[in-house]
Amino acid sequence: MTKKMVEKITNMDEDFAQWYTDVVTKAELVDYSSVRGSMIIRPYGYAIWERIKDALDTQIKETGHENVYMPLLIPESLLQKEKDHIEGFAPEVAWVTHGGDEKLAERLCIRPTSEVLFAEHYKNIIHSYRDLPKLYNQWANVIRWEKTTRPFLRTLEFLWQEGHTCHETEEDAHEETVKMLEVYAEICERLLAIPVVKGRKTEKEKFAGAKYTYTIESLMHDGKALQSGTSHNLGTGFAESFGIEFLNREGKLQPVHQTSWGFTTRIIGAMIMVHGDDKGLVLPPEVAPIQVLIVPIAQHKEGVLDAAYDLHHSLKSSVRIAIDASDKKPGWKFNESEMKGIPLRLEIGPKDIEEKKVVLVRRDTGEKIQVENEKIEAEISRLLKEIQENLYNKALGHRISKTAAAVTMDEFTGNLTKNGGFINAMWCGKQSCEDQIKEQTQATSRCIPFEQEQLSEVCVYCSEPADKMVVWAKAY
């Protein structure tokens, strides 16, 4: 297995898709199985997910939410209760038709999302304004029957959290929708060093059954966009279909206002495609399962391994640190740690021991830094912060360099062809223009960003009056 690790991977500018596949398999994040379109998340990949999950779960709880668990299976009749919702999801659900040897009277689908299950439960437990808000979240697996799949980015099954809340008023629901989008943006920017554009989806692109959908969009190395988290104001649609009503402060029955919001294992794909390079994965220190790898040099020489283990022992309470004391050559270990995206490598050999220093090597820049023994802990802490910031700034710089404004369709297609990336352009609000732009350019509307600019007075496509700037891009 070790051999595979240091085989060359495909150059990212040559074939980005193949580079991605090489990285996810050779960095041992995933393995394939005989289940079409599903992935095995291996220990290194799952440890990354656990760090994301823990950070997000903490935020979800700190914002007042409680975790629950809903059933995996949904009866067909329940899924059908909200019309837009079933239309959106029916083509992509997996159906259970038999339990043991018995054919079921009613088909059950494996949840593609759990709005209808929450709705049914909320109807049972909400009666008065005193029961509101209900701020629930669940961590779960869901299945969507996709035709083409790629590890993390699009898989039949993925892991996620889905928040589902009920509120007294429209304003409360709106506030919640915004709040959770901000939580997602924080996780992306602070933990994963992925800069995001926040905005609202067009009617065409919003969630099936929502009043409106907010989204964070990020830009990959290859210039394609990736939807990185969504937060939906469901309005009273589900509440009306399911009869989730409460006695309000005036003693009248009214439907609750709902939201839902989700964040998935897909984000690991984004992190790989935003930060990775031709040597493999590059992990932001905040999310890296191992932040520092100690590689002993000439480890057969007396005192080297002892010194390496001493360092490991003295540092392990302040940093996630591991040691590679296997009998592989240092060169192999360097390549392996680079492939796995470990932020810092710490080299220690006989000469270093003599000179009371070690060498730290940054994964993001390749820079080598000699550090005296008494300064190691402080220097590691400083460097990890610097790497985290550098990755964010690099990604932001890349996004800025790949964002262009277009006032005409010539500029639109010209920029998109030449540079890829985000195209900012004005839009009249008609879905026909959105459809035409997609057909002609393959770019979809990513969002109507919260931060608007008035680039011109008219729609980039139809030249009719336009007051909305939309971000367009080809997307994963």
Next chain:
Amino acid sequence: MTKKMVEKITNMDEDFAQWYTDVVTKAELVDYSSVRGSMIIRPYGYAIWERIKDALDTQIKETGHENVYMPLLIPESLLQKEKDHIEGFAPEVAWVTHGGDEKLAERLCIRPTSEVLFAEHYKNIIHSYRDLPKLYNQWANVIRWEKTTRPFLRTLEFLWQEGHTCHETEEDAHEETVKMLEVYAEICERLLAIPVVKGRKTEKEKFAGAKYTYTIESLMHDGKALQSGTSHNLGTGFAESFGIEFLNREGKLQPVHQTSWGFTTRIIGAMIMVHGDDKGLVLPPEVAPIQVLIVPIAQHKEGVLDAAYDLHHSLKSSVRIAIDASDKKPGWKFNESEMKGIPLRLEIGPKDIEEKKVVLVRRDTGEKIQVENEKIEAEISRLLKEIQENLYNKALGHRISKTAAAVTMDEFTGNLTKNGGFINAMWCGKQSCEDQIKEQTQATSRCIPFEQEQLSEVCVYCSEPADKMVVWAKAY
């Protein structure tokens, strides 16, 4: 909703099954849904599961295991690769036959357990003794198509962890099987205050596909047993069926030795049935989401609420504490906190404030203790420890009082009818005797306990020579 909380629940000695249903619903641990046999785990129930999960996950990691995630769906052909395994599970799996509108070429089952998925992956990644051991675990949902279901105890879907490991030698696999059983026993005894009997399952009762199964068995308040965790030595059966081979230290190909072990949401049912009483749930402090509930007395009077919040503020870093400042009457709050099994109630009213003291009330004994202000923190800590111990000792006392030795079938049936509980009796090792005992008494062999006693020289059923003592009981 609040009203329901303090409605009387069924007396446990009148109708234990109804008492159980009352408690799980009225303490708001679960709700039913339109999905037959599945449950909604509500915030209070899920918070208990999170505490169990966190404690067990820590132990699993400290014993060197790594978490992974395997697909939910298993192709029929893959499930069929190990003969005993498919025979055991085929009657109780749910089958997916359609994805969207398309009929699948091969049926997929929803995992009832994941041995075959791990086996397939292990075949891919294990080549040499250097790749061993592989110590993997996953937290997942599984489905078993049960006919009769009850919340936590038996549900179509449940949550669990399943460990799957590969080893070089039979001894290593044996050691792992024992080690993980010990981890489960610790979680039961230390965290959940449930005493367990450790032992080995008979051939009849072992896991489908295992060489042997170790189990921990606990005894419920009504005298019925509950299997609380199992650890299987799989031997080389799966390795041979799947071709999981490695080059050993002598350079020869050989199959790996495997184990698997699982612990489920079922244990919450055990905890309820071991500790609960006619007032509702009784939670061991270690696992209680709320350990202390502050109930202000005459909270409309000046200073009471302030004092209550001050207490909450000063104690919240050392104990899981909440305050009920709602406008319900104290009596309601007392009943509610008892129904929910909160270990300690802290009452504070005008007179207490004047006298610089509070009243603590134990859920397990009902005892009221006056505590001076400066001793509150220490006293809470002391009492929580005492309650934890008391619950364990009470449960152990109950088990001892409900355990009888039987040398003849008359004693066996007499004790079982009169007292329920565990019957210790000698067994010759023939399955026919085991079958007959089950048919005549409805008691099944729970295990061959590690701690053996030679109660007589002959089998309780057939009077042939016997050197194994078996624990028998009616079981959940």
